Amino acid sequence: MDDTGILHGLRLAPPSTTSWTPPPYAVRSRFTEQEVTVGTSPLAVPGTLTLPRKRGPRPGVVLLSGGGPFDRDETSGPNKPLKDLAWGLASRGVVVLRFDKVTHAHPDVVSAPDFTMSDEYVPHAVAAVRLLHRHPAVNAEQVFLLGHSMGGKVTPRVAAAEPSVAGLVILAGDTQPMHHAAVRVARYLSTMSPGPDIEAAIAIAAEQAARVDSPELSASTPNEDLPFGFPAPFWLDMRGYDPVSAAAGLDKPMLILQGGRDYQVTVDDDFARWRRGLDHRSDVTIRIYDADDHLFFPGEGPSTPTDYEAPQHVDPAVVTDIAQWLAPNRGKLTRFLPAAGHRRS
Structure with a gap:
């Protein structure tokens, strides 16, 4: 859709008939699951x-x-990457807590005029850490955060708000x-499906990005003039946040993983x-998994959005490396241990 609300293209995808199945590295007999509530009313x-x-x-x-308004499994088509991680890590002796994002459970919060990335993540992440501390x-000295994509970007901010966090993945x-x-991804996708519609979308994205960069951006800038329709306070907060500097200011161990085929979050950018x-x-x-895409699904060739429509699982090498890093007896030597499918940066 363009910035006036006119629909320029529509694709109807067939409904998925494939249900999620456990990855081979998940051993169901090794763990149990129970439902919990994270946070307090009315936004629990x-x-x-x-x-x-x-x-x-x-x-x-x-x-x-x-x-985005993800559920606790980060469901993407027939895939559930966070459920893969939860079951894989629990099979290796790690207690895992995952929860629906507030934007999934309470979608109206996005319309709040002062809604920010911190509102989307920090209160419930802190509550989840404290829930694990009490269990x-x-x-209690080994409660970690693991964030994917924007969830990874925000982990340093959560750790600053909750100093008891032992480390970040x-x-x-x-x-x-x-x-x-957003502009870069749109340009990448345009190489796969070129045409006037995608070029128009790139132009709109670039124009909206320029408004975010502008010194004239203020809390009163209309939502419809900004990327994704998010309110100006969201972009003011995002513009002022540098996750690398925030992480550098923390005295906490970190494991930073990247897929080599990821076009959404890239090795170069x-x-x-x-x-x-x-x-x-x-x-x-710090490790790169050359064959993995944004969801850490192994594959070959350039990654595309259609890759997420096929049933897949998180790379077993990723699950193993995370479990070893989280293990109580992990030491400095673990940063030099080889593992299939990745390379040291």
Whole structure:
């Protein structure tokens, strides 16, 4: 649709007839699940706590999904990447908490005139961390955050708000300003389906991005003049946030992972910034998985949106590396351990 609300194109995709199936690395007999509530009324959200059957205090991790009104599994077509991670990590002895985003459970919050990225993530992420802290199955000194995409971008802000967080796992965390990335992604997609409609969409995206960069952007700038129709306070907050600087200011270990085939968050535009800002630190592990796309699904050739329509699972090497990094006995040597499918940056 253009900025006047006129529909220029419509594609009707057939409904998916394929249901999610567990990945091979998930061993269902090794864990149980229970429903929980994260946050307080009136914006509390439902979540799922995945508990290893093995007794004793275990490391715990809170999962944060990417930008958009995702459910707790980050459902994308027939795929559920956060459920893959939850079941894979729990099979390896990690307690995992995932929850529906407030924009999924309470979609009206997006229309609030002062809605920001912090409102979308921080209150419920902090509540989830504290829920794990109180749980008897969790080692309270080993509660971590794992964020994917925008969820990875915001993890340093959550950790600043909740200092008890033991460390961060950042999967395809974007560092390029989101309004710039939107133009870049539109241009990438235009190479696959060129035409006047996509060129018009690129022009509109570029115009809206320029408004975000403008010193004249204010809280009163109309939503319809800005990317995705998000309110100006959202963009003022986003414009002033540098996730790499925020992460550098934290005295916490980090695991930063990137898919080599990702066109949404890329090695050159986003991952390079994490590397420049943090690669000198001995407590930061940085890895690229050459075959993986934005959802860490392995594949070949250029990644496209249609790739997400086929049933897939998160790369087992990613799950194994995260589980080893979260393990209680992990040490500095883990940053040099080889694993199939990735390379040290």
